[in-house]
Amino acid sequence: xxxxxxxxxxxxxxxxxxxxPPVNALSVAVRAGLLEALEAGLxxxxxxxxxxxxxxxxxxxxxxxxxxxxxxQSPILGDVIARFEASPKPVVAAxxxxxxxxGLELALGCAFRVALPGTKLGxxxxxxxxxxxxxxxxxxPRLAGVRKALEMIxxxxxxxxxxxxxxxxxxxxxxxxxALEAGLHFARQVLAEKRxxxxxxxxxxxxxxxxPTLFAAFREELGAxxxxxxxxxxxxxxxxxxxxxxxxxxLKRERALFLECMASPQRAGLIHAFLGEREVAKVPGLPAGxxxxxxxxxxxxxxxxxxxxxxxCFANIGIPVTLLDSGREALDKSEAAIRRAYxxxxxxxxxTSVEMDSRLxxxxxxxxxxxxxxxxxxxxxxIVEAVFEDLVVKREIFARLDAVCxxxxxxxxxxxxxxxxxxxxxxxxxxxxxxxxxxxxANVMRLLEVVRAEHTADDVLATAMALAKRxxxxxxxxxxxYGFVGNRMLHQRGREAIALVDEGASPQHVDAVxxxxxxxxxxxxxxxxxxxxxGWRIREERRKAGDSDSLPVTWLDRLAEGGRFGQKTGAxxxxxxxxxxxxxxxxxxxxxxxxxxxxRGITPRPVSDQEIQxxxxxxxxxxxxxxxxxxxxxxxxxxxxxxxxxxGFPAYRGGPMFWADQVGLPGILEAVRGFHDRLGGTHWRPxxxxxxxxxxxxxxxDL
Ligand code: T1G
Numbered sequence: 001x002x003x004x005x006x007x008x009x010x011x012x013x014x015x016x017x018x019x020x021p022p023v024n025a026l027s028v029a030v031r032a033g034l035l036e037a038l039e040a041g042l043x044x045x046x047x048x049x050x051x052x053x054x055x056x057x058x059x060x061x062x063x064x065x066x067x068x069x070x071x072x073q074s075p076i077l078g079d080v081i082a083r084f085e086a087s088p089k090p091v092v093a094a095x096x097x098x099x100x101x102x103g104l105e106l107a108l109g110c111a112f113r114v115a116l117p118g119t120k121l122g123x124x125x126x127x128x129x130x131x132x133x134x135x136x137x138x139x140x141p142r143l144a145g146v147r148k149a150l151e152m153i154x155x156x157x158x159x160x161x162x163x164x165x166x167x168x169x170x171x172x173x174x175x176x177x178x179a180l181e182a183g184l185h186f187a188r189q190v191l192a193e194k195r196x197x198x199x200x201x202x203x204x205x206x207x208x209x210x211x212p213t214l215f216a217a218f219r220e221e222l223g224a225x226x227x228x229x230x231x232x233x234x235x236x237x238x239x240x241x242x243x244x245x246x247x248x249x250x251l252k253r254e255r256a257l258f259l260e261c262m263a264s265p266q267r268a269g270l271i272h273a274f275l276g277e278r279e280v281a282k283v284p285g286l287p288a289g290x291x292x293x294x295x296x297x298x299x300x301x302x303x304x305x306x307x308x309x310x311x312x313c314f315a316n317i318g319i320p321v322t323l324l325d326s327g328r329e330a331l332d333k334s335e336a337a338i339r340r341a342y343x344x345x346x347x348x349x350x351x352t353s354v355e356m357d358s359r360l361x362x363x364x365x366x367x368x369x370x371x372x373x374x375x376x377x378x379x380x381x382x383i384v385e386a387v388f389e390d391l392v393v394k395r396e397i398f399a400r401l402d403a404v405c406x407x408x409x410x411x412x413x414x415x416x417x418x419x420x421x422x423x424x425x426x427x428x429x430x431x432x433x434x435x436x437x438x439x440x441x442a443n444v445m446r447l448l449e450v451v452r453a454e455h456t457a458d459d460v461l462a463t464a465m466a467l468a469k470r471x472x473x474x475x476x477x478x479x480x481x482y483g484f485v486g487n488r489m490l491h492q493r494g495r496e497a498i499a500l501v502d503e504g505a506s507p508q509h510v511d512a513v514x515x516x517x518x519x520x521x522x523x524x525x526x527x528x529x530x531x532x533x534x535g536w537r538i539r540e541e542r543r544k545a546g547d548s549d550s551l552p553v554t555w556l557d558r559l560a561e562g563g564r565f566g567q568k569t570g571a572x573x574x575x576x577x578x579x580x581x582x583x584x585x586x587x588x589x590x591x592x593x594x595x596x597x598x599x600r601g602i603t604p605r606p607v608s609d610q611e612i613q614x615x616x617x618x619x620x621x622x623x624x625x626x627x628x629x630x631x632x633x634x635x636x637x638x639x640x641x642x643x644x645x646x647x648g649f650p651a652y653r654g655g656p657m658f659w660a661d662q663v664g665l666p667g668i669l670e671a672v673r674g675f676h677d678r679l680g681g682t683h684w685r686p687x688x689x690x691x692x693x694x695x696x697x698x699x700x701x702d703l
Pocket of ligand 1: 022023061062063065066077098100102103124125128130131132133134136278
């Protein structure tokens with residue numbers, strides 16, 4: 001039966017089994033159930049030892065994240081663990097799957113720990129803006145040593161069973177049919193050998209004499225790695241307490257630090273990001289159980305940077321991919337780029353050469369129009385078009401796909417700006433057409449905007465979302481509009497960033513404010529990385545098309561016109577040392593901006609950090625509100641996930657809409673109104689949804 005903690009006896013051993021799918025999270029029901037089961041075991045006179053194990057695919061994966069932010073309910077986990085640790089009968093924690101967070105902390109409180117091969121053990125709380133709050137910062141250093149405990153707790157990364165055994169975190173790795181079998185076997189050994197129990201709390205040899213300067217040095221190292229984050233440093237404080245205070249006082253210190261982290265906005269943002277990444281896959285309005293079409297073979301049209309990266313995504317999960325292009329040279333270039341990408345992964349120990357070879361054999365280059373490529377198109381379950389952004393060319397390709405692809409094949413376009421409805425209209429099967437907007441580099445970036453066109457069938461959308469999960473992407477459903485969700489909001493941020501430089505800020509000042517906010521790079525460094533020519537071409541096309549939201553020719557266009565495309569030409573908004581990637585301010589750009597201001601009669605003025613942050617980010621929030629009103633994104637959560645996984649919005653801020661709620665919509669609305677009065681522009685006209693929510697004292701989260 002699901003959702004129970006049960007006690008039973010196997011011979012001379014009592015067995016406590018937690019069965020709360022999907023990950024046996026330590027909800028209040030589990031915590032209470034554990035205490036009851038432990039009592040049953042202690043009262044069972046025939047049970048001389050106890051085994052703690054779980055049903056399902058994993059040992060306990062931690063506290064129940066969904067309880068965070070709500071009033072704590074007894075019994076708290078630390079008390080449950082203390083009862084297991086004080087048990088007069090030896091308790092063997094039998095681990096499999098992922099023993100994480102509170103789950104590992106519970107195991108550390110048991111007398112012994114045994115794991116199946118391949119088990120992962122970790123304390124990932126820091127990834128949620130927390131720290132191990134149930135004794136992990138006090139017991140792990142005593143078992144694994146201070147330095148390793150600091151590394152595990154501040155990184156949140158797990159170790160596998162073999163390393164855990166080596167470190168002293170567990171007592172044995174046993175290759176048994178189940179964790180229960182391993183636990184029972186080990187318990188019998190303990191009883192037969194009358195093995196003494198030494199609780200972690202009593203093992204001080206590995207923390208005694210710790211050099212007190214270790215913590216300051218570790219904080220120094222940490223500072224270089226984790227900008228803006230709060231909880232990693234509290235993790236160090238807690239581990240330091242393990243080395244400087246008696247155990248019980250260390251637990252108290254840990255609890256106080258945990259509660260401090262629990263109260264931080266970063267914890268709220270990171271939990272929103274964690275749960276949101278899973279919630280976003282549940283598409284509103286898509287009937288549960290919508291069937292998924294087959295995904296056995298794929299054809300990618302266009303062997304450019306995107307096409308090659310997209311092909312890798314499928315080969316990486318064992319799906320054969322035919323990569324088509326009209327030019328042999330493009331195919332050769334793409335093959336070389338794909339091989340280089342895999343070799344890079346091998347150098348980082350993220351791939352073996354055998355895996356690379358098997359993936360390379362799955363990617364078959366083919367010249368368009370040849371028999372083999374026609375056959376590949378006719379047989380493919382999914383075809384992804386990834387040629388350059390030209391609607392006429394894309395429509396021609398889709399008309400041809402309509403003629404050659406088998407019925408039921410999914411016809412996907414990787415367009416980043418064009419109208420997917422117009423592309424679908426080139427076929428007689430618009431219900432099979434969907435947008436799959438990958439982000440460059442497609443084999444790296446996790447975001448995949450799944451564009452539902454007017455006639456896209458439910459099962460095509462469901463298949464696209466399932467495909468996203470299978471290739472390790474965060475698939476987010478979006479509607480059809482220019483730039484969909486991410487690029488449409490990016491356009492507003494870019495507009496403001498460019499204007500702020502016109503008005504007196506330097507590009508490096510704008511970038512510094514946004515990297516200080518938590519972005520990995522500022523808009524101008526990002527432009528240099530992507531290539532100024534890319535944005536320039538898009539802005540030119542929008543101007544030619546008379547798009548009402550297009551920008552006049554900007555100083556950024558002037559740079560592109562002069563051949564300064566960014567990193568790929570050694571100079572763009574910044575200059576770069578030969579082979580270098582560090583953006584260096586360039587006096588030539590300053591001069592060009594000066595000239596551009598003069599030509600437009602602009603007298604430069606000082607621009608504050610606050611104005612830069614508000615104009616760049618509130619323009620995005622206001623556009624996000626419009627996107628929600630238009631139904632292009634169904635939920636604020638979708639926008640948050642797009643910006644975290646596609647544009648580096650800091651996860652600890654939860655995404656633009658979650659962050660806006662934390663800032664407070666009335667204040668944002670007032671600022672937007674101020675910018676509209678001062679600067680004009682339709683994009684500063686307050687979105688009616690923003691006005692309504694602010695007036696009602698509600699937030700985007702209330703939608
Ligand atoms: N609490 C509640 N729900 C959880 C959960 C958790 N800890 N972990 C996963 N889920 C849900 C998840 O939302 C999804 O729900 C389903 O389980 C499958 O997850 C006191 C305070 C375990 C490696 O940080 O890393 O302990 O979408 O899709 O890819 O010191 O889940 O099906 O409705 O991710 O196989 C510390 C977080 C908590 C582990 C499995 N623990 N979880 O990955 O499945 S804080 C964590 C994971 C803590 C103590 C502190 C992964 C996984 P739904 P999934 P998966």
